[in-house]
Amino acid sequence: MLILGIETSCDETAVAVVENGGKIRSNLVASQVELHKQFYGVVPEVASRKHLEVILLLLDKALKKAGICFKDLNAVGATIGPGLLGSLLVGVTVAKGIALSLNIPFVGINHLEAHLYAGLIQNPSFYPPFVGLIISGGHTELVYLSEKRECELLGSTRDDAAGEAFDKIARALDLGYPGGPIIEKIAKKGDPYKIKFPLPHFKEEGTLDFSFSGLKTAVIYKIKEMRDKKLRIPVEDIAAGFQLQVANIILDRIKKAVSLRKVKRVIIGGGVASNKFIKDFLFRNLEDVDLLIPPPELCTDNAAMVAALAYEKIKRGEISSLSVEAQANLGIGINK
Secondary structure, three states: OEEEEEEOOOOEEEEEEEEOOOEEEEEEEEEOHHHHHHHOOOOHHHHHHHHHHHHHHHHHHHHHHHOOOHHHOOEEEEEEEOOOHHHHHHHHHHHHHHHHHHOOOEEEEEHHHHHHHHOOOOOOOOOOOEEEEEEOOOOEEEEEEOOOOOEEEEEEEOOOOHHHHHHHHHHHOOOOOOHHHHHHHHHOOOOOOOOOOOOOOOOOOOOOOEOOHHHHHHHHHHHHHHHHOOOOOOHHHHHHHHHHHHHHHHHHHHHHHHHHHOOOEEEEEOHHHHOHHHHHHHHHHOOOOEEEOOOHHHHOOOOHHHHHHHHHHHHOOOOEOOOOOOOOOOOOOEEO
16 A cells, blocks of 8 residues: 655654555655755744645655655555644645545544554564654644554643753754754763753652753853853853753653553654764663654655555444544543
8 A cells, every 4th residue: 555645833844655564665855944044943834835835846755766656556644733834734735635635545644653653663573562752843732542453641731841942042052954964963972961951840749741941040140150251151051051951851751651551662753863862871771661763754754654654444344534634732542
C-alpha cells in the first residue's frame, strides 16, 4: 500500500511516500528557517504563504523520487493538528483534494501522535505498551501507549516547551535562531558542571508535568547579572549547564513514568530528541529500559511519520471524513 503523507503544521513543508508503513520511498522537507530567522521565531502568516508557494512543487518531486504517479497512490494522510491554523489548512486542503480526485481514503493525523510513530517506521517490532515523549519547539508531552494503542496523557509542560526554552536562551546569548542546534554546538566546548542552574519543583509530589520557564529565567538572570557587572559571559559553560539541566528534567520524568506504568520500553520523538548530548545522556542513565529514538531526519517534522501513522489507522479502519477540519489546539491522549 502506497500512502502519501503531507505535513504543514508549522514552518516545514513536508511530503513523503511510504510503502506499507515501513518503507520510505521519498521523504522531502522544505525548510523555512532562513525565512523566519530574522524574527527569532515563526511568523504564522509568513509560514502559511510559504507553504502555498512550495507544496505543489514538493509534491511533484516526492512522487518522482518515489518512482510513482498519482494514480499509484492508495491513500493520503495529512496533519490536521495541532499547529498553526493557516499552515495546517494548506496541507489539509491539498490532501483532501488529492483524496477526492483519486477516490482514495483520506486520514487526518495528529502531529504529536505521528512523532511517536516516527521511530516505529524502521523498528516495527518496538510494539506497545510503552512510554512516549514528544519534545520539540512547541510541545513537551509525556504519554503512555497501551497494548490496544490507546494513548493516555501522563504529563505536559506548564509553560515553555523544551525547544522554546532553547530558542530563548540562544537569543539571550546572541547566538541566533533556531536555538536548539546552536546551543548543542556551543555547549560541546563548555563545562556543564561549572555553572549550576536550578531544577523545577512542583507542589504536587510525583507529578509528571514539565516546566522549563524557571530554568530559562535563571539562565537569563545569570547572563544579565554578568553583563551588569561587565564580566565576560562564559557562553559555552552557560549553554552546557542549561542543556544538562534540560536533560535531567527529561530523565526524571521518564523514570517516574516508567515506574508508574511498569513498562520497559520508551520512545522519544520531536526535534529536541535529535540533540546528541541529550540522546547520549538518556541512553547512559536509563538503566534496564529499551530506549528508541529515531534518526534526526525522523525526529524533526517530516511527512514519513504522517504516512506511517495513516497506514496504521487504515489497518484499524480509522478513515477520516473529508469534512474533518484542521484543529490548531488538537491534543493527544486522554487524561486519567
